[in-house]
Amino acid sequence: MAAQHAAQDAPQDTPHSPARDATAGPATDAATDPAADGGPDGARDDGVRDDGVREREVRAEQAHLDTVYRRLEEKIDEAEFLMNDASQRSQVGTPGALAERDAQVFRAGIHLNRLNSEFEDFLFGRVDLLSGKDGVRGADGAYLSVEPAENAVRPDGTADIAETLHIGRLGVLDADYSPLVIDWRAPAAAPFYRATPVEPGRVVRRRVIRSKGRRVLGVEDDLLRPEITARLDGAELAVVGDGALMASLGRARSHAMRDIVASIQAEQDMVIRAPAASVTEVEGGPGTGKTAVALHRAAYLLYQDRRRYAGGILIVSPTPLLVSYTEGVLPSLGEEGQVAIRALGSLADGAEAHGSYGGDGSYGADGSYGAEADGAARTAFDAPRVARVKGSARMVRVLRASARGALGRDGAPERLRVVVFGARVELDAEELRAIRRQVLGGTAPLNLMRPRARRFVLDALWEKSGAAARYPDDPELEQEAREGFDEDVSTEPEFQEFLDAWWPELAPRQVLAAMADERALARWAGRTLRAGEAADVARSLGRLDAAGQGPLSVHDVALLDELQVLLGTPARPRQQTEADLLAELGVQEVTTAADRNTARRERAERLAEERTDYAHVIVDEAQDLTPMQWRMVGRRGRHATWTVVGDPAQSSWPDTEEAAAARDEALGSRPRRRFELSVNYRNPAEVAELADRVLALAMPGVVPPKAVRSTGLEPRFAVAQGDLGASVRAEARRLLDEVEGTVGVVVAMERRTQAREWLAGLGDRVVPLGSLEAKGLEYDATLVVSPAEIAGGAPRDGGSGAGAAGTVGLRTLYVALTRATQRLTILSGERDAADDAGVPELLRD
Numbered sequence: 001m002a003a004q005h006a007a008q009d010a011p012q013d014t015p016h017s018p019a020r021d022a023t024a025g026p027a028t029d030a031a032t033d034p035a036a037d038g039g040p041d042g043a044r045d046d047g048v049r050d051d052g053v054r055e056r057e058v059r060a061e062q063a064h065l066d067t068v069y070r071r072l073e074e075k076i077d078e079a080e081f082l083m084n085d086a087s088q089r090s091q092v093g094t095p096g097a098l099a100e101r102d103a104q105v106f107r108a109g110i111h112l113n114r115l116n117s118e119f120e121d122f123l124f125g126r127v128d129l130l131s132g133k134d135g136v137r138g139a140d141g142a143y144l145s146v147e148p149a150e151n152a153v154r155p156d157g158t159a160d161i162a163e164t165l166h167i168g169r170l171g172v173l174d175a176d177y178s179p180l181v182i183d184w185r186a187p188a189a190a191p192f193y194r195a196t197p198v199e200p201g202r203v204v205r206r207r208v209i210r211s212k213g214r215r216v217l218g219v220e221d222d223l224l225r226p227e228i229t230a231r232l233d234g235a236e237l238a239v240v241g242d243g244a245l246m247a248s249l250g251r252a253r254s255h256a257m258r259d260i261v262a263s264i265q266a267e268q269d270m271v272i273r274a275p276a277a278s279v280t281e282v283e284g285g286p287g288t289g290k291t292a293v294a295l296h297r298a299a300y301l302l303y304q305d306r307r308r309y310a311g312g313i314l315i316v317s318p319t320p321l322l323v324s325y326t327e328g329v330l331p332s333l334g335e336e337g338q339v340a341i342r343a344l345g346s347l348a349d350g351a352e353a354h355g356s357y358g359g360d361g362s363y364g365a366d367g368s369y370g371a372e373a374d375g376a377a378r379t380a381f382d383a384p385r386v387a388r389v390k391g392s393a394r395m396v397r398v399l400r401a402s403a404r405g406a407l408g409r410d411g412a413p414e415r416l417r418v419v420v421f422g423a424r425v426e427l428d429a430e431e432l433r434a435i436r437r438q439v440l441g442g443t444a445p446l447n448l449m450r451p452r453a454r455r456f457v458l459d460a461l462w463e464k465s466g467a468a469a470r471y472p473d474d475p476e477l478e479q480e481a482r483e484g485f486d487e488d489v490s491t492e493p494e495f496q497e498f499l500d501a502w503w504p505e506l507a508p509r510q511v512l513a514a515m516a517d518e519r520a521l522a523r524w525a526g527r528t529l530r531a532g533e534a535a536d537v538a539r540s541l542g543r544l545d546a547a548g549q550g551p552l553s554v555h556d557v558a559l560l561d562e563l564q565v566l567l568g569t570p571a572r573p574r575q576q577t578e579a580d581l582l583a584e585l586g587v588q589e590v591t592t593a594a595d596r597n598t599a600r601r602e603r604a605e606r607l608a609e610e611r612t613d614y615a616h617v618i619v620d621e622a623q624d625l626t627p628m629q630w631r632m633v634g635r636r637g638r639h640a641t642w643t644v645v646g647d648p649a650q651s652s653w654p655d656t657e658e659a660a661a662a663r664d665e666a667l668g669s670r671p672r673r674r675f676e677l678s679v680n681y682r683n684p685a686e687v688a689e690l691a692d693r694v695l696a697l698a699m700p701g702v703v704p705p706k707a708v709r710s711t712g713l714e715p716r717f718a719v720a721q722g723d724l725g726a727s728v729r730a731e732a733r734r735l736l737d738e739v740e741g742t743v744g745v746v747v748a749m750e751r752r753t754q755a756r757e758w759l760a761g762l763g764d765r766v767v768p769l770g771s772l773e774a775k776g777l778e779y780d781a782t783l784v785v786s787p788a789e790i791a792g793g794a795p796r797d798g799g800s801g802a803g804a805a806g807t808v809g810l811r812t813l814y815v816a817l818t819r820a821t822q823r824l825t826i827l828s829g830e831r832d833a834a835d836d837a838g839v840p841e842l843l844r845d
């Protein structure tokens, strides 16, 4: 059992442990399933040593799983009956009864959906427990105490198992309400995740059950109290297997992340189940499970307080690639609908939100670092120099000035002429400018200032007309005349046209387009940006047309979101719906319950898409958010509780202080609870050791996470001879032969188009990636192409040319080096100054 806890207590341990030696004799999975895997790292040591124990244990679990499925079938039948019965019932009745019936059908529908979902391993865990300290049992029949009763272990070291709990993705009760399966998020399931050999509590044996469909394939046990001899139903407790964690870590990776529900470790469980109040901050190095933990936490929060989180949970991811990699995890945990996983580039500007990572390898409009070849029409990539300006909080001032400036630009009329009360009244350019300045003295968003602008123009016209002088002593008459004047003027089509042109309702994209004018932007930016910076930003926006249509970068999206706030959206008259019309006609009940359920679901989906304020916000890779992005995300969680996970050592944002201030502003004064994750579950020790050399350069003094396993395979160093592309292709092929699953090829950002060409035709197991796109992802094998190019050629001593940019480059290289779960190849190019052994300068000891 100790294998699992080697992870927490002595990460360098191999999977073999004293506890395993204490087993009743591990047998082979082959005994029960010839196809059962041992994991490519050979962590499983299956041989012909089956003494029947494993077979017997698997049979026992199979019997339990059969009972569970029988019960599930009964529940499905019940839910179906309820659905059919209720939706066929008469369509008339009191509004209260109808609403109750609809709610019942709705609940039954959700339940049915969840039960019908194909869970590959519905039941995955079991704990065998000693009796509880105070003997008190909770509502689900389980002992409440995590500590064993004083007499649970006899003086001779023997003990009886008092309670066995099975853990699964959903809770299932037997007909007599005894628990057949405990939901993994229920308090009673906590010992499954929390118990360690040091603090085992009541847990004697923890078992991970592997199943496929309805068939149990194998079991992996951890013995937490090897010092006692425990009996279950009179027989000695059997312990089989090498531990589930190692088996799971060694498996080949696909392009989709898997849930870790069967092997969550104690330090991770503390985060997942942390109370939702305020802000939960989690830091940990690469591979410590931050993303996995964040996703499981979302599922836990929903389970724990579904009503509260009906307000929605938002998970913010840095790239669309990471969104598509992680988006299957929550459905596999039985949770969908309430959780929105969005890339930073999809958070704003509605039109972008539909874009996602396309099957052809191109990005949608939400892309951050655009794929020029096929995504060029819709996405763009900002050079780091430009990104740094666009991401800075200084842009708030620039945007405010630009929005105001854009109001009076091209085509804004210089003169207003109206005929009223038979006379011509005119305002010239100077007068109009003065009125505009006066209007802008207000604080409302620009588009909401239109009524104020209209009023000020009418005031000026009235004054100019001299009409007031006609009523020197009669304010009432003057008031009446003024009303007539206003009405006359405002109903003139010319006046309407003038107002539309002089104070147009601006769209955020229009302002962005106006900022593409270098001279105008330099004026608006004033001293907030340096001349070169304003010119860089203006030039980068040249890809937009006059209406602001065209490809956006991920940084542009945060600017658009800020502009949305600065401009505001005027209220529009609500469109009358079919339902409104029917209600007006006095028709109350013309739809069936099924119709209304569909409508309700559609409405919920639409609301989820349009939602901009969430009950809980989870930020993944938080170290990478720019100040402008923190502002954008912060607006979506003004009333939310937060979970923020990240690793400063992987940050690609240079100005960490500015980002920290923006983060503080987004999170407000809510109290914070901090957690650290310390174990690297992804990289073998051999890979981690190499990456740690770069960490030491990038962030001297930072303690790296401890790698939990070792493969015995040292990273390979190769040097490109002549044609870099040919070498990349050859090394990628080599890795494809060596691993079963995926191969990530990481190149400097400016080489990503080339990389795609170099690797064309090698199949979809291999993925070319720009260094910044590799964030959060992992592959069986990684080929890192030219560390010096990825790090931006930063000299290792931090001397000339290094500075902040060098540190960011090194952190980016650290990310690239920590993506592999099995094998790593480093390919040096011209700039790497590789030594005779092929080791590039940046990676030498």
Ligand SMILES: Nc1ncnc2c1ncn2[C@@H]1O[C@H](COP(=O)(O)OP(=O)(O)OP(=O)(O)O)[C@@H](O)[C@H]1O
Residues within 6 Å of the ligand: 245, 248, 249, 258, 259, 260, 263, 264, 265, 268, 284, 285, 286, 287, 288, 289, 290, 291, 292, 293, 647, 650, 681, 682, 775, 776, 777, 778, 818
């Ligand atoms: N308790 C666990 N059991 C099994 N696998 C785990 C466990 N914890 C983490 N892993 C695996 O380790 C790998 C790394 O996890 P994850 O991507 O969540 O790490 P991370 O801290 O977000 O990494 P990075 O900082 O590089 O983005 C994943 O394959 C994940 O499934």
